[in-house]
Amino acid sequence: MNGRRLKAMIIKEGWQVLRDPSALLVAFILPPILLFFFSLGVNLDVKDVKLGLVLESDGPYARDLAAAFAGTPYLQVHPARNRKAFEHGLVNADVQVIAVIPKDFDERMNDPHRAVQIQVITNGSEPNSANFTAAYVQGTFSRWLAEASGPEGASPPLELQPRFWFNPELESRQVVVPGAIAIVMTIIGTLLTAMVIAREWERGTMEALMSTPATNAEIILSKLLPYFILGMCAISGCTLIATTLFGVPLRGDISTLLLVGAVFLFPALGQGMLISTLAPNQFVAAQIGVMSAFLPALLLSGFVFEIRSMPEPVQWITAIIPARYFVASLQTVFLAGDLWEDLIPNLLALFSLGTVLFSLTFFTSRRTLD
Amino acid sequence: MFGALRYTVVKEFIVLFRDPASRAMILGMPVIQLLVFSLAATMEVHNVSVAVVNEDGGRWSREFVQRVEASSFVDKVIYLPSLHSVEQLIDTRNVLLAIDIQADFSRDVAAGNPASIQVLVDGRRANAGQVALSYLQTIASELQFELLAQRTDIAPPEVQLRNWFNPNLEYRWFIVPALVATLAFLPAMSISILSVARDRELGTLDQLVVSPVSIVGIILGKALPPVLAGMISSSIVFLLAVFAFQVPFTGNVLMLFLAILVFVFSCSGIGLAISAGCNTQQQALMSLFTFTVPLFITSGFITPVENMPEALQHFSQINPLKHILIIVHGCFLQAMTAAEVWHHLWPMILIGTFTVSVASAVLRWRIQ
Amino acid sequence: MNPAIELESVGKHFDDTIALQNIEASIYQGTLTGLVGPDGAGKTTLMRIMAALMKPTTGRASVAGFDVSAHMVAIHELIGYMPQRFGLYEDLSVKQNLDLYADLRGLTGRVRQETFARLLAFTKLEAFTRRLSGALSGGMKQKLGLACALMARPKVLLLDEPSVGVDPVSRQELWQMVQELTSEGMAVVWSTAYLDEAERCEDVLVLDHGQLLYTGPPKNLTQRLDGRSYLAVEIAGDRRRLLTAALDLDCVRDGVIQGAAVRLVLAEHAETEALEKLLLQYGAHLQAVAPRFEDAFIDMLGGGPGGYSEVAERMPPITDSRNIMVECRHLTKRFGDFTATDDVSFTVGKGEIFGLLGPNGAGKSTTFKMLCGLLKPSSGSAQVVGLDLRIAGADAKRQLGYMAQKFSLFGLMTVQQNLAFFSGVYGLKGRERQQRIREMVEVFELTPYLSQSPDVLPLGFKQRLALACALMHRPKVLFLDEPTSGVDPQTRREFWTHITGLVSKGVTIMVTTHFMDEAEYCDRVALVNQSQLIALDTPDALKASVAGPELENPTMEDAFIRLVEAQNARLAEDAA
Numbered sequence A: 001m002n003g004r005r006l007k008a009m010i011i012k013e014g015w016q017v018l019r020d021p022s023a024l025l026v027a028f029i030l031p032p033i034l035l036f037f038f039s040l041g042v043n044l045d046v047k048d049v050k051l052g053l054v055l056e057s058d059g060p061y062a063r064d065l066a067a068a069f070a071g072t073p074y075l076q077v078h079p080a081r082n083r084k085a086f087e088h089g090l091v092n093a094d095v096q097v098i099a100v101i102p103k104d105f106d107e108r109m110n111d112p113h114r115a116v117q118i119q120v121i122t123n124g125s126e127p128n129s130a131n132f133t134a135a136y137v138q139g140t141f142s143r144w145l146a147e148a149s150g151p152e153g154a155s156p157p158l159e160l161q162p163r164f165w166f167n168p169e170l171e172s173r174q175v176v177v178p179g180a181i182a183i184v185m186t187i188i189g190t191l192l193t194a195m196v197i198a199r200e201w202e203r204g205t206m207e208a209l210m211s212t213p214a215t216n217a218e219i220i221l222s223k224l225l226p227y228f229i230l231g232m233c234a235i236s237g238c239t240l241i242a243t244t245l246f247g248v249p250l251r252g253d254i255s256t257l258l259l260v261g262a263v264f265l266f267p268a269l270g271q272g273m274l275i276s277t278l279a280p281n282q283f284v285a286a287q288i289g290v291m292s293a294f295l296p297a298l299l300l301s302g303f304v305f306e307i308r309s310m311p312e313p314v315q316w317i318t319a320i321i322p323a324r325y326f327v328a329s330l331q332t333v334f335l336a337g338d339l340w341e342d343l344i345p346n347l348l349a350l351f352s353l354g355t356v357l358f359s360l361t362f363f364t365s366r367r368t369l370d
Numbered sequence B: 001m002f003g004a005l006r007y008t009v010v011k012e013f014i015v016l017f018r019d020p021a022s023r024a025m026i027l028g029m030p031v032i033q034l035l036v037f038s039l040a041a042t043m044e045v046h047n048v049s050v051a052v053v054n055e056d057g058g059r060w061s062r063e064f065v066q067r068v069e070a071s072s073f074v075d076k077v078i079y080l081p082s083l084h085s086v087e088q089l090i091d092t093r094n095v096l097l098a099i100d101i102q103a104d105f106s107r108d109v110a111a112g113n114p115a116s117i118q119v120l121v122d123g124r125r126a127n128a129g130q131v132a133l134s135y136l137q138t139i140a141s142e143l144q145f146e147l148l149a150q151r152t153d154i155a156p157p158e159v160q161l162r163n164w165f166n167p168n169l170e171y172r173w174f175i176v177p178a179l180v181a182t183l184a185f186l187p188a189m190s191i192s193i194l195s196v197a198r199d200r201e202l203g204t205l206d207q208l209v210v211s212p213v214s215i216v217g218i219i220l221g222k223a224l225p226p227v228l229a230g231m232i233s234s235s236i237v238f239l240l241a242v243f244a245f246q247v248p249f250t251g252n253v254l255m256l257f258l259a260i261l262v263f264v265f266s267c268s269g270i271g272l273a274i275s276a277g278c279n280t281q282q283q284a285l286m287s288l289f290t291f292t293v294p295l296f297i298t299s300g301f302i303t304p305v306e307n308m309p310e311a312l313q314h315f316s317q318i319n320p321l322k323h324i325l326i327i328v329h330g331c332f333l334q335a336m337t338a339a340e341v342w343h344h345l346w347p348m349i350l351i352g353t354f355t356v357s358v359a360s361a362v363l364r365w366r367i368q
Numbered sequence C: 001m002n003p004a005i006e007l008e009s010v011g012k013h014f015d016d017t018i019a020l021q022n023i024e025a026s027i028y029q030g031t032l033t034g035l036v037g038p039d040g041a042g043k044t045t046l047m048r049i050m051a052a053l054m055k056p057t058t059g060r061a062s063v064a065g066f067d068v069s070a071h072m073v074a075i076h077e078l079i080g081y082m083p084q085r086f087g088l089y090e091d092l093s094v095k096q097n098l099d100l101y102a103d104l105r106g107l108t109g110r111v112r113q114e115t116f117a118r119l120l121a122f123t124k125l126e127a128f129t130r131r132l133s134g135a136l137s138g139g140m141k142q143k144l145g146l147a148c149a150l151m152a153r154p155k156v157l158l159l160d161e162p163s164v165g166v167d168p169v170s171r172q173e174l175w176q177m178v179q180e181l182t183s184e185g186m187a188v189v190w191s192t193a194y195l196d197e198a199e200r201c202e203d204v205l206v207l208d209h210g211q212l213l214y215t216g217p218p219k220n221l222t223q224r225l226d227g228r229s230y231l232a233v234e235i236a237g238d239r240r241r242l243l244t245a246a247l248d249l250d251c252v253r254d255g256v257i258q259g260a261a262v263r264l265v266l267a268e269h270a271e272t273e274a275l276e277k278l279l280l281q282y283g284a285h286l287q288a289v290a291p292r293f294e295d296a297f298i299d300m301l302g303g304g305p306g307g308y309s310e311v312a313e314r315m316p317p318i319t320d321s322r323n324i325m326v327e328c329r330h331l332t333k334r335f336g337d338f339t340a341t342d343d344v345s346f347t348v349g350k351g352e353i354f355g356l357l358g359p360n361g362a363g364k365s366t367t368f369k370m371l372c373g374l375l376k377p378s379s380g381s382a383q384v385v386g387l388d389l390r391i392a393g394a395d396a397k398r399q400l401g402y403m404a405q406k407f408s409l410f411g412l413m414t415v416q417q418n419l420a421f422f423s424g425v426y427g428l429k430g431r432e433r434q435q436r437i438r439e440m441v442e443v444f445e446l447t448p449y450l451s452q453s454p455d456v457l458p459l460g461f462k463q464r465l466a467l468a469c470a471l472m473h474r475p476k477v478l479f480l481d482e483p484t485s486g487v488d489p490q491t492r493r494e495f496w497t498h499i500t501g502l503v504s505k506g507v508t509i510m511v512t513t514h515f516m517d518e519a520e521y522c523d524r525v526a527l528v529n530q531s532q533l534i535a536l537d538t539p540d541a542l543k544a545s546v547a548g549p550e551l552e553n554p555t556m557e558d559a560f561i562r563l564v565e566a567q568n569a570r571l572a573e574d575a576a
Helices: A003-019 A021-041 A060-071 A084-091 A105-110 A127-148 A172-193 A196-203 A205-210 A216-244 A254-278 A282-300 A312-318 A322-336 A340-364 B002-018 B020-040 B059-070 B083-091 B105-111 B123-151 B171-202 B204-210 B215-244 B253-277 B281-297 B310-318 B320-333 B338-367 C043-050 C072-078 C094-104 C109-123 C138-150 C168-183 C195-199 C218-223 C239-247 C273-281 C293-300 C364-372 C415-425 C430-443 C459-471 C489-504 C539-546 C556-575
Strands: A049-055 A075-080 A097-101 A117-123 A158-165 B048-054 B074-080 B097-101 B115-122 B158-164 C005-014 C017-027 C032-036 C058-063 C079-082 C156-160 C187-191 C203-208 C211-216 C229-233 C252-258 C261-266 C285-288 C324-335 C338-349 C353-357 C379-384 C400-403 C477-481 C508-512 C524-529 C532-537
Touching: A003 A021, A003 A216, A003 C094, A021 A172, A021 A216, A021 B281, A021 B310, A049 A060, A049 A084, A049 A127, A060 A075, A060 A097, A060 A105, A060 A127, A075 A084, A075 A127, A084 A097, A084 A117, A097 A127, A105 A117, A117 A127, A127 B123, A127 B158, A127 B171, A158 B123, A172 A216, A172 A254, A172 A282, A172 A322, A172 B123, A172 B281, A196 A205, A196 A216, A196 A254, A196 A282, A205 C079, A216 A254, A216 A340, A254 A282, A254 A322, A254 A340, A282 A312, A282 A322, A282 B020, A282 B171, A282 B281, A312 B020, A322 A340, A322 B123, A340 B083, B002 B020, B002 B215, B002 C415, B020 B171, B020 B215, B048 B059, B048 B083, B059 B074, B059 B097, B059 B105, B059 B123, B074 B083, B083 B097, B083 B115, B097 B123, B105 B115, B115 B123, B171 B204, B171 B215, B171 B253, B171 B281, B171 B320, B204 B215, B204 C364, B204 C400, B215 B253, B215 B338, B253 B281, B253 B320, B253 B338, B281 B320, B310 B338, B320 B338, C005 C043, C017 C043, C017 C203, C017 C211, C032 C043, C032 C168, C032 C195, C043 C058, C043 C156, C043 C187, C043 C203, C072 C079, C079 C138, C094 C109, C094 C138, C109 C138, C109 C168, C138 C156, C138 C168, C156 C168, C168 C187, C168 C556, C195 C218, C195 C293, C203 C218, C203 C293, C211 C218, C218 C293, C229 C239, C239 C252, C239 C261, C239 C273, C239 C489, C252 C293, C252 C489, C261 C293, C293 C489, C324 C364, C324 C508, C338 C364, C338 C379, C338 C508, C338 C524, C338 C532, C353 C364, C353 C489, C364 C379, C364 C477, C364 C508, C400 C459, C415 C430, C415 C459, C430 C459, C459 C489, C477 C489, C489 C508, C524 C539, C524 C556, C532 C539, C532 C556, C539 C556
Parallel strands: A049 A075, A049 A097, A117 B158, A158 B115, B048 B074, B048 B097, C032 C187, C032 C203, C079 C156, C156 C187, C353 C508, C353 C524, C400 C477, C477 C508
Antiparallel strands: A097 A117, B097 B115, C005 C017, C005 C058, C203 C211, C229 C261, C229 C285, C252 C261, C324 C338, C324 C379, C524 C532
8 A cells, every 4th residue: 555646546546526416416306306305305203294084963962072172283173074075085095084073973982882973984905094093083082071061981091101311302303303313324335436437438438547646545445535535525415414404412422423524434435436346337237336336225224114113024124234233323323412431332333334345346446457 | 219219229229138237127126125124114113121220119000011011112121210310221222101100199099099100202203102102102091091990880982093094003004015116216217317318328329319200209218228227126015015014905916917008107207308318328317316315305195295384295295206196005004096196197297298398498508 | 568458368267258268478678569359259357367457268368467366456557458338437537446446555645746747748638637528529538538548657558449429530639649649659559440540550469269360460460461552443324333242252352442543352262254344344453452451351351241232133213203312401509609500501312321520529429410300400400211200200211210329229138029019119010021021031140149149149130120120111311320339340331231232222311420431431421520510521622621741641530630720720719
């Protein structure tokens, strides 16, 4: 390793980055766009549930319950007399859940020996929404029931008092945005480097470079630094947007965040670099990049789907997804603070992945033209 | 013109399938992705570790904790003497949530007074936390109803819950049909976005432009490989969904595949319109992410479109992936009728026609 | 004196193919060694072995005493290597490219300053240090590539096809620079497809099929041809028909068109009776000329191809009542405030070979593209067979054939599939289509390659295939954009045999080229420089126009260089 040569090649890469509008676009324009879509588009909160309310009874209790539904902030009530009215609505997503207050509702309310009944119908083809919407309707009904039946008739409430640490308001966005930064940065990191080496081969400059005393390690390392700087800029930009525009608190220190980002870029750039070394041309590099960067990061990182709920073999696969560790680290740094006990294992994992990826890149890159 | 078009179509077909690597990608990738993603993507929560601080120790608190321990979503229960060490367990993600039962809990319950259990949830894992919390809620309600039945002879109120189309709310019935469309989306987009840019970079585009093939002919020829790759992916995933994953299929197969054909065509149209504007494959790759990621997110695949801000909901109207997801889910579980399918089919026809025209116009314009 | 490069029975195998076999040669300091041979002869492989980028499979190669297999790094310290396409970073400026290679070579302080000053002066790039190298003309790129390779202050300089796609003016400048370097004691190896360059080298290595056919001074080889090279002059009638007939005679080894004359190389101890009879028919007579290295080269490789073009023979004569097939009037193309083609007008008659020549970046490509309908003129008009191809329908486009630079074929399809595709696209159907494809396969001997990708074909076959694809539908006008770039002399001759055959059937040819000996084949040549049409005439008239007392017998290359330089000087004066 020769410092002067390394420096010269880093400068060369740097100039290439500055001259290449696409690299700058990837680093500065793409992250805000993607972050915007991720943060607004991925929303786990169920708000404004469209409830189709079928009021078959005209009794005072029934109307009172209907009023209670209408008064619940999370529910948007569409009333009807007949359940037929909503059968298509449920399929077309005009309503998400149907509650039926049956004809004999008031009779049953007045008769302690007959159970009070309502019917809740969900669209099971979206199981997660079905779960939550049914729970909202049930909850509203329970509360109304407790009030309506008065102290003597009410069951003693056995209440769960949830407290969400780090995120007391339980705002989905606070969790989603840090995770989204991780996914966006995985895409950016891979995009930045996925084509750099394939491009040198295609343009014929690799041959010239190889005929000089420059070594393999120098060539690979020199490509790391400029893209690393771009990557850090992208992370900083994302952080700025997250804290100002989306109001996500940054409870940890900014230096911790940058450290986590820096360690993450190591495997992320390494992944791109490895693709770039293995791919025979830019077309294949692009295809592999799409397949390996986007969907795995989105689905296997714990960003949306809980890793511990996955079958064990799939959990093993997630172990080699850098985004997994970055999602966890960012959520901690943003929402919880500098919890080193949680951060250090993640950082170690990222560092090891990076080492493996760069070693593979190093050993698979060719030193001769044979 | 149709004579010439036929040959461009045949050519693009050969180009797509000659290369063993791309053949493997088109045939093999959907299977692997379906397996991994269908297993990975679940909103259900399993293997949860729970910390319990039981300061009460009475009958009812023991009963509650036992039920928690016995429930299927819990993997491990860690008993702690006090709340002190809970913090560290949550910080390090050793437990998702902690149950704290106060000293007078059993007494309150026995006396018929309101009693409460505090649950501390890791807010970083808000989604899993909420789901786990709802499971706990169910345990609490059951306990409550039993108490009620024991103490009084009042019939407990009933909520008759019916989940249409998916009575047990199996998440797999949601994700696997969704993958029928999603796993066609990515190949269709990536092949089409790179196609024109690649020919331009290799100089073969000029060769086509001077030949008697019309510009529209070139574009339609280029639309074939992505359409085909998408259809193949879809078919593979569809067969696995019905026969391997046993997701009930209640709709009309022909109608579904017609819709998928329109869908992959509209995706190719979008891709080609973008590709016609790109000079290099590098630019094409960037555009690929710039356009596919937003389309992917606003489709409702990850979280429902209804949860999104209004602006994004409007945007999703021009997203073919959103429309096809509704059709696929409808055809699998909801026996969707032709009229309902048509409701989501015509936007895709419009998108496809429009984008293919744009692609041709851009290509023609760039020759000038 | 120890040789700078020593090759001892060097062999190189790739899987089952043998790229080089038993090469024995020594290359000395202070000499310029040419490396010539047909495509696929192993030139690039040998270059890469000498650059220590590949290891020989057998034998031993050493550079300045270091073995290439064992001491790669040491060799990289002391060689300069310019790969094909120059190996420049096109998105960096001239200065940044130079800086990079200076740093890679560890050049610092005063030595660095001096080297920069010297190289910039040497390559005349001082005025362009801040320009992006991608924006340089082909000739300047080539010089910059050389400067980067020279940054090592190398003992050995290896140049792999440095003059492909570069115009004659730039080639001449490069040549002078390299001469200067060898006179300072450097060993230079120059691989080339241009045999006039090889002729001027001190030593040549002639490779064919991986074997070394000759090593030594080129003139020793040329001498063998003494008394066998002739010019048939004062031809009454079609000189192309004369050439075709002459090439089929046993006594003629090789022949090319040279303006209005035909240059012939006779076989050793030839019976010239048949030739004399033929000449008599055309009222021509032979004039002895000095042999060229090219004559010897072709002779050594077994003589040129025959004059008979089966593909042309099978083609029916073109029936078209028009006499003017291509016409452009006041053709102008502006990109922003840069004018690439400025008010160019000419017409091309039926059955004419029309050459479009000019330095790199002069605007001939732009003009060419407007004619084929690939670019829209800013003003003026371009018509082929009376139609504007940009808006013409499929039927009109079927009347022309187009062979792109670098033979743009579809690499992911087989040869057979490429033929099927192009025949189909150009509207051939049924039995006729099958028959034409079969015809092309037969004539161009493509049978062994039918199931392979065009990408892996030897360059000559790639060119044949590209020509076949452009010809299958029997176009009236054929557009050829640098159809022989990087192709060896024998293949070029064969190519021109087909072209002359086609012309005799009435096909009109539009061609761009950097090979001046190919310009000689043209009926008329248009010379484009700095976006303007500066000369339009027959090759002989162009040559005559620059003749003078100090240059009695100018070549086409002389004509090109003088006309271009005169125009540049005029424009510089106007600007001042």
